[in-house]
Amino acid sequence: MEITIDIGYEQLLAAIKKLPAAKIKQLKSVLNEEFIEQKASKDLSDFQDFLLKAPSMSEEQYKQHQQNRKNFNSWRMK
Structure with missing residues (x-):
């Protein structure tokens, strides 16, 4: 059995202060x-949750990305 109570921080603090030592x-x-x-x-x-669920590149895709960057950089220099 589970009970969920929605009380504010101040109310919780007041309740704790009323407890015996x-x-x-x-x-x-x-x-x-x-x-x-x-x-x-x-x-x-x-x-953080967004980053952890984000897609990631495979090794093959990363190598292709590096090659594309190299090609674009050489193209821009001309």
């Missing part, structure tokens, strides 16, 4: 730096 300490230990870094690395920005 032992629960705040427990929450703090769960939300350690390692957890935060893991979470941040999973949350890709839209741009």
